[in-house]
Amino acid sequence: MIRYGDEVASIARELRDPGDLEILLDRADSARVVMIGEATHGTHEFYAWRSALTQRLIEERGFSFVAVEGDWPDCERVDAAVRGGPGAPDDPRSALVRYDRWPTWMWANEEVVDFTRWLHGFNAVRPPDDRIGFHGLDVYSLWQSMREILTWLRENDRDLVPVALDAYRCFEPFNEDPNAYGWATQFVGASCEDKIIKMLAELRDRDFGVWQNAAVVAGAENYYRTMVRGGPDAWNGRDRHMDETLDRLLTRYGPTSKAVVWAHNTHVGDARATDQADNGELTLGQLARDRYGWDEVLLVGMGSFRGSVVAGAQWGAAMESMPVPPARSGSLEEILHLTAPRNALFVFPAGDDAPDLLTTVLPHRAIGVVYRPERERWANYVPTVLGDRYDAFLWFDESRALRPLHTLRVNAHEPETYPSGV
Numbered sequence: 260m261i262r263y264g265d266e267v268a269s270i271a272r273e274l275r276d277p278g279d280l281e282i283l284l285d286r287a288d289s290a291r292v293v294m295i296g297e298a299t300h301g302t303h304e305f306y307a308w309r310s311a312l313t314q315r316l317i318e319e320r321g322f323s324f325v326a327v328e329g330d331w332p333d334c335e336r337v338d339a340a341v342r343g344g345p346g347a348p349d350d351p352r353s354a355l356v357r358y359d360r361w362p363t364w365m366w367a368n369e370e371v372v373d374f375t376r377w378l379h380g381f382n383a384v385r386p387p388d389d390r391i392g393f394h395g396l397d398v399y400s401l402w403q404s405m406r407e408i409l410t411w412l413r414e415n416d417r418d419l420v421p422v423a424l425d426a427y428r429c430f431e432p433f434n435e436d437p438n439a440y441g442w443a444t445q446f447v448g449a450s451c452e453d454k455i456i457k458m459l460a461e462l463r464d465r466d467f468g469v470w471q472n473a474a475v476v477a478g479a480e481n482y483y484r485t486m487v488r489g490g491p492d493a494w495n496g497r498d499r500h501m502d503e504t505l506d507r508l509l510t511r512y513g514p515t516s517k518a519v520v521w522a523h524n525t526h527v528g529d530a531r532a533t534d535q536a537d538n539g540e541l542t543l544g545q546l547a548r549d550r551y552g553w554d555e556v557l558l559v560g561m562g563s564f565r566g567s568v569v570a571g572a573q574w575g576a577a578m579e580s581m582p583v584p585p586a587r588s589g590s591l592e593e594i595l596h597l598t599a600p601r602n603a604l605f606v607f608p609a610g611d612d613a614p615d616l617l618t619t620v621l622p623h624r625a626i627g628v629v630y631r632p633e634r635e636r637w638a639n640y641v642p643t644v645l646g647d648r649y650d651a652f653l654w655f656d657e658s659r660a661l662r663p664l665h666t667l668r669v670n671a672h673e674p675e676t677y678p679s680g681v
Contacts (some may be wrong), residue, residue, distance in 0.1 A: 301569030334395030617646025
């Protein structure tokens with residue numbers, strides 16, 4: 260670890276308050292997309308500093324919207340609240356507390372409440388057409404999105420209700436259980452794919468929201484159908500869906516629009532710098548670099564050495580605050596614990612003259628919504644070339660669990676994602 264000491268000191272900047280992010284904002288000047296990752300879905304520091312960076316990107320660099328690893332219909336309620344839409348609650352907390360798909364704490368938490376309240380206030384003094392949005396990129400809301408489509412069509416385009424109803428009825432026998440649907444497509448030939456493709460084609464030129472819900476249904480159907488086969492197809496279909504949704508949003512907001520993306524490190528980081536590529540997996544960050552160009556995309560990762568995190572002991576289990584033990588020997592996290600300031604910002608130098616820390620393959624911790632601390636020594640690490648996976652990195656030596664909201668109902672039907680709910 261000693262050999263990394265001088266080079267860490269040369270590129271690490273102490274992180275004390277949001278003013279210390281200036282060099283990262285300067286790096287973001289040329290970017291159309293800034294993706295901000297997190298090593299867990301349940302850590303206060305990751306959410307709080309991601310919010311602080313996003314606020315500065317919006318206020319000082321003119322970013323247009325925030326797109327998150329969340330479901331489209333749930334996030335549209337939040338979008339209406341932060342924009343001050345007709346009939347929307349004055350406090351975005353009312354929209355966040357309605358998240359009911361496990362893991363609810365991922366977005367229904369006080370840290371996101373703080374950010375969305377700030378965004379609501381920021382938007383309140385701006386013209387309605389110039390307000391900052393909050394949108395979901397993920398693929399899970401099949402049945403909720405189908406209901407949103409039918410509701411919109413019954414109110415706005417009744418001639419297309421039959422094609423949507425035909426798709427909806429195809430899923431009815433599975434009682435909103437994605438596992439049952441996925442397995443049925445393998446053994447019974449019960450796929451609804453053709454009906455979904457027909458519905459998507461009919462809705463393509465309609466309202467953006469209804470078309471996006473149709474795209475979610477198509478993406479979710481593909482995800483559940485491929486997930487039961489194993490292999491990388493389900494993961495890749497999910498990240499491709501998020502990439503396509505992001506591109507649709509940028510097109511909708513206009514040619515000068517810019518996006519901030521919030522997702523786990525395993526989606527934000529470039530898979531080609533990890534063993535994900537060896538497994539045939541691709542990532543949202545990789546797809547964005549390929550679509551917009553490396554100069555147009557800024558990928559920011561995060562990590563910590565020890566602390567606590569909100570997670571579940573198994574899929575669908577009650578959320579709890581769990582200890583995060585010290586990172587394992589030889590990991591990126593141990594190196595930074597021994598050589599970096601307690602809280603630090605790394606903005607990686609451009610070009611080929613990079614220090615060993617950025618070019619060596621190192622284990623880099625990744626904790627999902629399912630976490631078992633006792634497995635820390637042999638699980639939860641992704642072999643990573645740090646300087647290729649990200650463009651910058653936020654480091655917190657000790658972190659603490661975020662503050663969940665207590666939602667009224669939790670739906671745990673969704674199948675477990677791999678790896679462990681990220």
